[in-house]
Amino acid sequence: MSNNSDAKKPDHAPGYVPNAEYTQDDWDEVCDDLESTDEDFRRAVPFRDAFPDLYASLMEDREAVAAGRKVGISMTLDADVVARFKATGPGWEARMSEALRRAADALPPA
Secondary structure (H helix, E strand, C coil): CCCCCCCCCCCCCCCCCCCCCCCHHHHHHHCCCCCCCHHHHHHCCCHHHHCHHHHHHHHHHHHHHHCCCCCCCCCCCCHHHHHHHHCCCCCHHHHHHHHHHHHHHHCCCC
């Protein structure tokens, strides 16, 4: 690896091929893969080290799904209900799950 620690990042995102459909500015607007320097790679740390709490949470969810304790679903809910839960901040999904659990527990036996 060459020493690019003093190298300036490019003014434009790499990979653009001139064409009639979109401009270099359009490409730059949507491209979030700017060329990384050697210094960028030297400073990089694993995701689990940079965001330990988030990593632990993701692994916990992954393990729960694998063990069959949680199931991913897709459903349509009233927008105001979702907005109300989201407004409570991070962890709103877990609070919604708990509210559904309480409602399910109150249902008569099947």
